[in-house]
Amino acid sequence: MRHVTAPPAISVKRLAVDRDGRRVLDDITFDVAPGEVVGLLGPNGAGKTTTLGVLATLLPYDAGEIRIAGHDLRTEKRAVRAAIGRVPQEIAVYPTLTARENAVFFARLTGLRGAAARKAAADAIEQVGLEQRADEPASTYSGGMQRRLNLACGLLGEPRVVLLDEATVGVDPQSLESIVAALRRHKERGAALLYSTHHMKEAEQLCDRVVLIDRGRVVALGTPHEIVAQAGLKLAAEVVTERSLPERWLEGLEGAHVLESHARGLDETGSFARVSIAELAVAARVLARAESHGAVRELHVQRPSLHDAFLALTGRATRD
């Protein structure tokens, strides 16, 4: 586990939230240092959005201590709001306004005035690569461009803390690259980024550390490597077949067990299977077993990922 040496920009201790008599967040504890990107990972409904909502001062919480940029969340909400930039999951911009108008509006709400607000808006738009179409209504943008505008509006005024909730959902590769680049710039300038996602690969690429949460609880916390190590995972082989694999198709094969398996194809005549293998040589035996049952089309051998670690730690996939 990495030890944070600088005073944390985000400090969450024993956070608990109850909704309708049910505890939706329980004993959440983590922190984010300045210049650090921490991924908040978990499946849908795990409590990521609720956690970010609490940190963004939008939702009340029932227990715990939270400090953001040194300010107590419960008693210094206005100071907390001044310190954070929020990139929500939805495209929270005005569709009939242009990118520039949206950015200038939100820049002014951060306290910037006149030329300073316009410059901040222009900088943010440039950071996400929208300067060419900055004066067109947001409703005319593609989904990826709207995501970039959404991100730009959350990064105005160089906030000390950036809260990102599924900021890259549905973006094209070009937009994803642009978004990641923008986030890295803010990380480099010293901002603390808390990045909620269920894209494990994306988190592995971008995050210094991750907080895995499930059913409102932290199940793991550390760097991606540390988490994979915590899960004790091995190599994995992914097999795609033309015909359906029987339920116990791998039974009796030493050094291999099925991680997940489901039907595949429009008519579900094929199968997809993810198999944990003890060593690379086992992959050949898995290939042979699959070929004998379902006519293998593809075989991929991978090192264990965060996704695998999550699966191993929680027993379910992040997309469940």
Add this chain to the structure above:
Amino acid sequence: MSLGVIVAKDLRLLFRDRVALAFIALAPIVVISVAGFSLASLYGGGRTGQTAYDLPIVDEDGGDLARQITERLANDASVRVRTVASREEAQRLVATQAAGSALVIPRGTAAALAAGEPARVLLYTDPVKYLERLNVRLRVLQARDALADAERERVAQNIAQQRESLRAELDKLGAAIRAARSELDTAKRESQELGERAARAYDAEVARIRADVEKQIDQQVRALSTQVQNELSARVENLRAPARSYLDALSQARADFEKWFAELQRLAARRAADIPPPPKFPEPPPDLVRALDSPLPPLDVPAHLDIRIEPRAPKPVAPPNLPDVALDVPTLDVPAAPPLGAALNVEEVFVGGGAKTINSFDQQVPGFSVTFLLLGLLLGVSLGLLDERDWGTFDRIRAMPIAPRNVLLGKLAARFIVGMAQMILLFAVGYFFFGMSLGPQPWALLLPIGSIVFAGTAFGLIIAGVARTRDSVLPLGAIVIMSMAAIGGCWWPIDLEPRWMRTVALALPTTWAMESFNDLMIRLRGVEATVKPTAVLVAYGLLYLAIGLWLFRRRVAR
């Protein structure tokens, strides 16, 4: 600053929404136009005449009266007059519904009236066209009353002129009498003065003559008296002288005797006492002495001679005092004219003033402006807030360093500004294009406008708090707005509603807004008439705002 930024953003969002702009500005104008023109007859016809009833007129009388009736009706914008040849044609037009009613002025109408006999005109009507029948009948009755009034006015003026002429003649007569009396008084006074002057001159002359005569007589009497006195004194002195000499000698003899006797007594010495006293010399009588010594008294001359001189010329006699001639001008006044006729007219007095015919747009413009204002505000505020919530911009703003209340206040303020602009635009269209009244104090309209916009804006917050989705806003908003507008008198005069409904309407802001507009625009009252409705609307607005904020915090913000 954040409040202004949010207001500016909301205004910009609205102006980008062309459908919303059309809904705010164009839709009400279209509806107002349709309602104003089509319902004009409900208010007695439009001023523009575009909704005037066709009224065929048959002039069988052919006189001045028929011409005047026709002209008066022709000048009424609510009917469109055309003359037809016969009453059969008029009946046919009504029967074929080419006209809702037709007027016939029978032959001899004017003559009958001139002779003081009753007369009547015929009005053919279609019973189905109830409203038109009432309106046309009212116009004909008004024309009749107007003509009767004009005739009465003409007769009254004629009488007044004659009375004025008679009064002038009487005034002239009185002036002549007063002049004659004045001349007579002058002559009488001058005559009296002449007589008195002659008498005074006569008396003066007589007195002068008498004084002269008396003076001359006195002079002659005194001269004669002096002469007599002197002569008489001389004669008396002549008589007194011997007596005075005798007395003097006697007095000397007495003294000598006394001296002798004294010597004798001396000589007799001791025997003197034996000498008897000598006899006494008699004393002269004192009266004689006084008479001889005193001057002769003057002759008495009469101090005044009473001389009576009677002039032979008679004393002028003063003219006799002429008796006063009774030439007082009697107070003559022309007797009041007798009352004309016995017609009983109904004088309709609009309390507080106002035109006698109402432009339907005076009702429709504010009514539908309020309706569309509420539609725009209720839907605009609620859908705007739901949009913000659905877009996520509301939470994005809430997570920014601004006062939370500014998020709502900014949106409400923007809607308030738009609502004010919408109302002012619609009223301006009503004024410039439909001849709508703005009342005696157009600026006073800003009070009910501002207060209903405020109440509507706040009510929009309630809708936003109650309706959870866009799909629920539309039916909920539509029901509430339509009910408020209809019951509150936005679509028709509230007096058409039953009493219980009018009582219910008091709980609606639309009722108070329309009441205020009617007061200012139709009843032509001043700003004081709108104080109470404005206060009620503001109170409703504050109540709605409190409820809306509570609901919004409870349901939407969470």
